[in-house]
Amino acid sequence: MNLEKLLAWPFTPLEDTLNARDCMLYALGIGIGDNASDPADLQFCYEKDLKVFPSQVNVIAHPGAWITAPELEVNWVKLLHGEQSFEIFKPLEAGRTYVGHYRVRDVLDKGEGKGSLVFLEKELRDKETDERVSLVTSTYFLRGDGGQGGTITEGPVPHRIPDRPADQSLSLTTLPQAALIYRLSGDYNPVHADPQLAAKAGFERPILHGLCTLGVATRAVLQQYADNDPARLRSLQLRFSAPVYPGETIVTEFWREGDEVSFRSLVAERDLVVLNNGRAIVSQ
Structure with missing residues (x-):
């Protein structure tokens, strides 16, 4: 892994226009529509008064396989998707165009032979208004790239599940x-x-x-x-x-x-x- 190039990777802002078909296809892909007559499902699968399912913020304006670029020297074959988070400031709407702005926020080096964690951040903005609609963070575990430096020494503490039977x-x-x-x-x-x-x-x-x-x-x-x-x-x-x-x-x-x-x-x-x-x- 080339840490300097990874941190300075020149992401190009990516535009994505959400059409109704893409929104409905995403909803079907995560299993919505198994109760096809239920209004709770139809709101995401039928173009009349269509709503966008919130987790679609994770997949629009996707940067593709950027981390496989040879100059980054990442052993991407050993990459695992470790964590994901998203925060929503305004719901997505079909028919609008969004712009994804990416950056490598941090890298945590776990040590030689132990891999590294890369924290990738995507800010989604409405192209017309420039209003921020979502912030998405992906954590990648690079199992084959430890011992090559980082920007932080400790990562975020995972959320703790309560120590009691589920509600x-x-x-x-x-x-x-x-x-x-x-x-x-x-x-x-x-x-x-x-x-x-x-x-x-x-x-x-x-x-x-x-x-x-x-x-x-x-x-x-x-x-x-x-x-x-x-x-x-x-x-x-x-x-x-x-x-x-x-x-x-x-x-x-x-x-x-x-x-x-x-x-x-x-x-x-x-x-x-x-x-x-x-x-x-x-x-x-």
Whole structure:
């Protein structure tokens, strides 16, 4: 890893015009529409009075595979998506154009042989008004790039799940073809579609995108604590723990304290935590 070039990487502002089709396709990709006659689902899947699902802020104006640039000298084959967070200042609207402004905020060097953490930040602004609508942070674990320096010595402390039984839980089953639908929102990594490449990566079959699993958990939060009103979700953060296979059932457990909802998600079929240290702020 070339730390100097990584920190100074010249990201170009990226424009993304949200058309209704893209918004509906994203919603279908995270499983919305399984109850096709329910107004709670139709608000995201039908062009009449269409609303944009809030976690779509994670995928619009995406910078692509920038970290694979040879001059960055990153061993990107060993990259893992460790954490994701987003804060919403104004809901997205279909038909508007947004501009993504990126920067590498920090790098934490865990030491030689231990890897590094890269904290990437995206600020989304409305092109017409220049109003800030969202702030998105992605944490990448570069397993093959430790011992090459950083900007910080300690990272953010993961949100702590309360030490008591969950207050509630909600199960949502993913479709067998979920990854094939979700990838049409922009992430065409073949590990989510090609069985042979998935096997080479150590998986028994193609896995679901981590951000798709995040979308499913966001659905659960809105359904359980916001009456399916996307405007009530202010922020969400989580840590990716393990991959999900399309077709599996994601069970999200919740602990609520005022506006704060702590959560984690498990795969029912394997009794395995796949999302952890989750925290959402939902207005009353």
